[in-house]
Amino acid sequence: MNLKRLYQETILSHNKSPKNFRVLDDCTHEAHGKNPLCGDDFFVYVKVEGNKIADIGFQGQGCAISKASASLMTHYIKGKSLDVVEKMKNCFIESITQEDCSDECKETLGPLFLFEGVRDYPVRVKCAALIWRALESALSTESINKEVSTE
Amino acid sequence: MTSLPLYSTELKKDFPVLQQTMNGKPLIYLDNAATTQKPQAVIDAMTSFYQDSYATVHRGVYRLGHESTAIYDAVRKQVSRFINADSEKEIVYVKGTTEAINLVANSFAGEFLQAGDEILVSEIEHHANFVPWQQVAKRNGLVFRTIPVNDVGELDMTAYESMLSPKTKLVAIGHVSNALGTIHPVKEVVKKAHSVGAKVLIDGAQSVAHMKVDVQDLDCDFYAFSGHKLLGPTGIGVLYAKKELLEAMPPYMLGGDMIETVGLTETTFAPIPEKFEAGTPAFVEVIGLSAAISYIEKIGLEAIEAIEANLLAIATEKLSKIDGLKIIGTAKNKAAVISFVLDNIHPHDIGTILDEYGIAIRAGHHCAQPAMTRYCVPATARASFSFYNTESDIDKLVSGIHAVVEMFA
Structure with a gap:
């Protein structure tokens, strides 16, 4: 059953106990990501130091896919340089939308590749992508409260 | 509680879509408030x-066109009888x-409301009966107010x-709430509105396929419904x-078919209802609507x-027994719509997992965000x-929901 590929143990456990599920009072960037159709609604808070993600947190509510994606993203990009994070974002989007994801892409993503099962559920792709889009929006500007939607 | 008559099982056979399997399981279609099969x-x-009769209405001098026109106009009479309108001239075909x-x-x-006039809608309306009023109020300086609903x-x-x-000039209310299933006391709503001289529009999208509607008895000023929620085709209402x-x-x-005469500077319009039916109408869909009404x-x-009513009673009883399941909307007078949430499981995940079991919810x-806000749920x-x-x-x-709960345990 495909369902098991979508709702893998890792995803279910990150949904239940998400990492970095907190507000960063000293963040340098933040954004609001919404998926109006299903009601996913998250804020992402990023603290950039030099060229690195020094700290990151998120808050809000949403389905298991969107929440686990947020938890895993924050977990794996913390400490990485902005260039690497940009590459990971592009690879992540590729992995959940395209059939033949390159080996290089798989390697870049590491454990984050586990969301590829979402590809079989077109309406859920935007759930997995939401937090990455919010991150993109947060990093694109210094301004606070930027709204982003995956609809 | 009595068990369902066999009748209902027999009726399923009339619907080709319902004969298929989904993910290897028989399709269980439970999204009838969105659209019916x-x-x-x-x-x-x-x-x-x-195949046999297609030609446009109100134009051709040839026989096929006459036949199309005759059927098209006859269906207007059928629709008018279906909701007990006083005349078929009161039936406008729309999308x-x-x-x-x-x-x-x-x-x-x-056109007729003045700045300061008030429009009332319930706070759990479908966006289709909410946004048009909110926006016309914005444009014309009208006051848009929402009538509260209880818990x-x-x-x-x-x-x-x-x-x-x-000051109240218009009240717009759903006959049945698509989000919660509540059957609103529309006859009483109309009576009270009329006592202050306000007109009433009833959104009948969720009612016409499920209960007898008599617009003269309700005394409403406007009543709207869609063909596709009434076993008919899309694109006709x-x-x-x-x-x-x-x-x-x-x-x-404005355009063809709704005019009487067109001059270089002036145009006179066709009488009602054609005045509101510009362009080539969806007349094949009208034929479909007619067949749907006849079937019903x-x-x-x-x-x-x-x-x-029996399905609602059985489903309410069985769903209520599931640990952590909460039904949103438990009005005394309800149509067979059950909105629910599960503790710590997002509705989108419920939908995806049930789909795997061939169940479409x-x-x-x-399309009722204000209703979600009212009950403090995202969905x-x-x-x-x-x-x-x-x-x-x-x-x-019920067993599908148990599988969902188990997966997230």
């Missing part, structure tokens, strides 16, 4: 019209409920009465309006009401029934 009779009526409401928002509210999803009639005043209102209102769309009348709305805000899962659903469908839904 089509019986073979509707599919056949449209196919045979395309669907949304277009009907937009027509009234523009040609009635936009179980019933309209607060005391609050409603206190909001009514000579009906706006009923009292004759004097339709006569006073300016046309909503053959079963009988009383029988449909009985079957669906809706997950989301049901709900919704099972909505039709007479072709069976007790076995409910049992499969």
Whole structure:
């Protein structure tokens, strides 16, 4: 059953106990990501130091896919340089939308590749992508409260 | 509680879509509030019209065109009888409920209401009966107010009465709430609105397929519904309006078929209802609508009401027994729509997992975001029934939900 590929143990456990599920009072960037159709609604808070993600947190509510994606993203990009994070974002989007994801892409993503099962559920792709889009929006500007939607 | 009549199981056979499997399981279709499946009779009526009789209406001098026109106009009489309108001139064909409401928002509210006049809608309306009023109010300096509902999803009639005043010019209310299933006391709403001189529009999208509607008994000024929620095709719906209102209102769309004479500087319009039907109409869909109404009348709305009331009672009882499941909307007077949430499991996940078991339910805000805000939920899962659903469908839904709960345990 495909369902098991979508709702893998890792995803279910990150949904239940998400990492970095907190507000960063000293963040340098933040954004609001919404998926109006299903009601996913998250804020992402990023603290950039030099060229690195020094700290990151998120808050809000949403389905298991969107929440686990947020938890895993924050977990794996913390400490990485902005260039690497940009590459990971592009690879992540590729992995959940395209059939033949390159080996290089798989390697870049590491454990984050586990969301590829979402590809079989077109309406859920935007759930997995939401937090990455919010991150993109947060990093694109210094301004606070930027709204982003995956609809 | 009595078990369902066999009748309902038999009726499922009339719907080709329901004979298929989904992910290797028999398809259990429980999204009837979004749209209903089509019986073979509707599919056949449209196919045979395309094959044997197709020609446009109100134009050709040739025989095929005459026949099309005759059928098209005859269906107007059938629709008028179906909702007990006083005359077929009060039946305007539109694309669907949304277009009907937009027509009234523009040609009635936009035209006749003055700055400071008030429009009342319930706070759990579908966006189609919410946004057009909110926006026309913004454009024209009208006051847009929402009537509160109580915790179980019933309209607060005391609050409603206190909001009514000579400033109230229009009340827009769903007959049945698509998000919660509440059947609103529309006859009483109309009576109270009329006592201050306000007109009333009833959004009948969720009612016409499920209960007998009599617009003269309700005394409503406008009644709107869609063909596709009534076993008919998409792209066809009906706006009923009292004759004097339709006569006073300016046309909503301009073009062919709605004119009388066109000069270089002036145009006179066709009489009602054609005045509101610009362009080549969806007449094949009208044929489909006719077949749908005939099919429903053959079963009988009383029988449909009985079957669906039974389904609602059984489903409510069985779903209530699931640990962590909460039904949103438990009004005394309800149609067979059950909105629910599960502790710590998002509705979207419920929908995806049930789909794997061949069960189609809706997950989301049901185009009623203000209703979700009212009940402090981002979204709900919704099972909505039709007479072709069976007790076995409910049992499969219940075991599907148990599988969801288990997965997230």
